[in-house]
Amino acid sequence: MRRSLLLSSLLAGSALLGACATTGAADPAAVAEQTQVVGQAATGPVSAASTGKPQIGTFGFDEAGMDRTIAPGDDFYGFANGTWEKTTPIPADKSNFGMFTVLEDLSRSRTREILDGVRTDANSKIGVAYATYLDQASIDAKGLAPIQPWLGKIKALSGKAGYAALAAEASVNGIEGPFGGYVGPDDKHPDVYALNLSQSGLGLPDRDYYLSTDAKMVETRNAYVAHVAKMFTLAGEPNAQARAAAILAYETSIAKAHWTRVESRNADKTYNKLTLAQLQKQGPGFDFPTYFKGMGATVDTVIVAQPSAVAGIAKAIAAAPVSVLKDQMLVRSLDQYAGVLPKAFDQESFAFYGTTLSGTPEQQQRWERAVDFTSxxxxxxxxxxxxxxxxxxxxKAAADALVRNVTEAMGRRIDQLEWMAPETKQKARAKLAAFTPKIGYPDKWKDYSNLQIRAGDALGNAIRAANWAHADNFSKLGRPIQKWEWYMTPMTVNAYANPVMNEIVFPAAILQPPFFDPNADPAVNYGGIGAVIGHEISHHFDDQGRKYDANGSLTDWWTPEDVTRFEQRTAALVRQYDAYEPLPGLHVKGALTLGENIADLAGLTVAWDAYQHALGxxxxxxxxxxxxxQRFYLGWAQVWRRSYREANLRQRLLTDPHSPSQQRAWVVRNLDPWYEGFKPAPGSKLYLAPDARVRIW
Structure with a gap:
């Protein structure tokens, strides 16, 4: 769906907690308390208030999941979660499984109950959308007829002159093209909306998948060509293998132009405001004015995230035969809408993107995907x-109070910093005071009255929903900033910090065990949701978030000395994470994961202070x-319970700005109270001498 693609773009400058679009289901043999929560989900709200007892264990932590044969100083994650990991298989339809996925399944089951209640109501848009997506038999019976008008338009393209307009139409229809375009607040003028443009155009997750000589990457590229060829064959297209190979060659030329993910997370380098004339001069191989017009944007300027990459993509487009451009768009269309096409397309698309890239053996049940589509x-x-x-x-009231407590603790941490200049502290305090916390759900809801949902038209519903989401986004140009808007639904098990809005956002679905339970021990809550709150707050002061002031403007408000001292500390954190090797030969990328690692470290630091203050x-x-x-840090380790399939972990190590869960739990090695609680001996694998511990906030 286009809305998912758009969400990725909108959150490109924001920092997420890190559920990373996982899906999961509880395993009854290993996580008894969590399974009980899931089992009760369909009958009503999960609330332990009626019993006064925590939902997990005796104080909010699952002791049965621990492995006490592992010394906490050698592997704190394994100590807290080792038995859970050994006895909890990853479900066949999951690429990974953990506490996020337990709650995601809970959220999905609840949403299913809502949708099942209206699926036969012809006057309910959500009911009709859900029921129509569920009807695989009807989709199969129609074959490719519903999408043939669009495929015919692609095939009818006779020359390069019409490609930009067609690429724009594809983008409006939810089909990823050579560039990513979206409307969001201007980072340097956050009171107005601006058009943003970024690199895109790849069918594989990252440039490394095209350029690496690693045997696994070569194998994946071969599988990608086979997948593209299979999609052509299913669509009745001739010369499938040769056309697929040509697409790989074209996308490899694009990959060579792409910035790395480390380069693309630099807020200063990715803010490049260009006039349309300047952009067209840099990328003469693509008709940008026609492209923007087709997307519904009438603007004089555009903010370009990766100028050299955009220019390189335009050059690749100019060099490619029009037949290859058409073929890429055709396959991209089939993959994007495979879920509402005949089953053979759906199965083939999953076989590559689900199984080959993520290692997931089985696709989710149709009802699960119908819930996700409707949501x-x-x-x-x-x-x-x-x-x-x-x-x-x-x-909501309890979560509001926790947010206030942790925010106040962050203020005290700022006051106590030795490395920050007094004038910078004053501005940091002003930024903290200007925060907008959003808890649970938006204050205002979007209106879908002009979105047509038709019974029996699954593909049409998907395309019209993509059109609606695109129009909703692009209609913001020239309008006041919608500060009420959320970029996640309340059903999402995640959280995010948006530096341009100077806000922290916590959807309803994450405000439950194991993250938060009103009847759990406060230490566990502060180590769980308290550290998550601190994580999101501190994102506004991480290596990129710190560049935005109290108004959300990208500006230089630190002294040069502050920056130097800060970067000395963050460089040590980069080195610490660079040393971790979750897979043989594949290390955590300390520079890519820096923002999230800073937030984990700061979040725990601030949450501990808030907990101590709460004790009075x-x-x-x-x-x-x-x-x-001990209870505080066990609460932290518990929320990061997660097992990965190798293919999924490999993809994450290459592309994910979050460290794997085991390494996220290990951040405790930098915190003095953890040493006081668990007494790791010098020489333990996680032990750091006091002067080697990274201390930032």
Missing amino acids: DALGDEVSQVYVAKYFPPET GKPAGVVDGYTGE
Whole structure:
């Protein structure tokens, strides 16, 4: 769906907690408490308030999942989660499985109940959308007839002159093209919307998949060509293998122009405001004015994220035969809408993108994908019912209080910093005071009255939903900033920080166990959701978020000395994560994951301070044999329970700005209270001498 593509673009400058679009289901043999939560989900709101008992364990932590044969100083993740990992298989329809996926399945099951209740109601848009997507038999019976008009338009393209207009139409229809375009606040003028343009054009996840000589990457490229050829064959197209090979060659030329992901996360380097004339001069091989006009944007300037890459892509387009440009768009269309095409297309698309790239053996059930489609296409309409049923006011109030506590703790940390100049501290405090926390759900809902959803027209519904999302985004040009807008639905198990809006956002679905339980021990809550809150707050002060001021403007507000001292500390964190090797020969990329690693470190630091402040000077006490420090850090480790299939972990190490879960749990090695709680011996694998521990916030 286009809305998913658009969300990725809109959040490109934001920082997410890191669920990373996972999906999952609980395993009853290994996670008894969590499974009980999932099992109860369909009957009503999950709330332990009626019993006064935490939903997980005796104090909010699943002790049965621990492996006490592992020393916490050698592998804190394994100590807290080792038995869970050994006894919890990854479900066949998952590329990875953990606490995020447990809650995602819970959210999906709840949403299914909502949609099942209206699936026969001809007057319910969400019911019609859901029921129509579910009807695979009807989709199969129609064959390719519904998409043939669009495929015919692609095939009718006779020369390069019409390519830009067709690429724009494809983008409006939700089909990824050579560039990514979206409307968002101007980073240097956050009170106005601007048109943004970024590199795109690849069918594989990243430039490395095309350029690396690693045997696994070569194997993946061969599988990609086979997949493209299969899609051509299914569509009745001749010369499938040769045409697929030509697409790979074309995309390889694009990949050579792409910036790396490390380069693309630099907020200063990716802000390049160009006039249309300047852009056209840099990329003469592509008709940008026609492209923007076709997307519905009448502008004089555009903010280009990767100018040399955009110019390189335009050059690749100019050099490519028009037949290859048409073929790429044709295959991209079939893959984008495979879920609402005959089953053979759906199965082949999943076989490559699901199994080959992520290692997932089986596709999700049709109802799960129908729920996801409906939630994507009509998110706010589904959300209104969801929050009314599953997000009680008392949970929102408790979360509001936690956010206030952690935000105040961040303020105290700023005041105590030794490395930051007083004048910068004052501005940092002003930025913190200007924060907008968003908890649970939006204050305003989007209106879908002009989105047509038709029974029996699954492809049409998908394309019209993409059109609606595109129009909704591009209609913002020239209008006041919509500060009420959310970039995630309340059903999403994640959180994000948006530096341009100076906001932190916590959807309803993450505000439940194991992240947050009003009846759990406060130490576990502060180590779980408290650290998540601190994580998102601190993103506004990480290596990129710090570049935005209290108004959300990308500007230089630190002294040069502040920057130097900050970068000395962050460089040490880069080196620490560079040393981790989750797969043989594949290390964590410390520079790519820096922002998230800073946020994990700062989030735990600030959450610990907030927890101590909440105790009001009283000792935390011992609960079931665990001290306050131990319960706090066990709460952190528990939320990062996650197992990966090798292909999925490989892809993440190449593309994901988040470190793998095991390494995220290991961030505790930099925190003095963790040493006080678990007493790791010098020489332990995670042990760091006090002067070697990275201390930032």
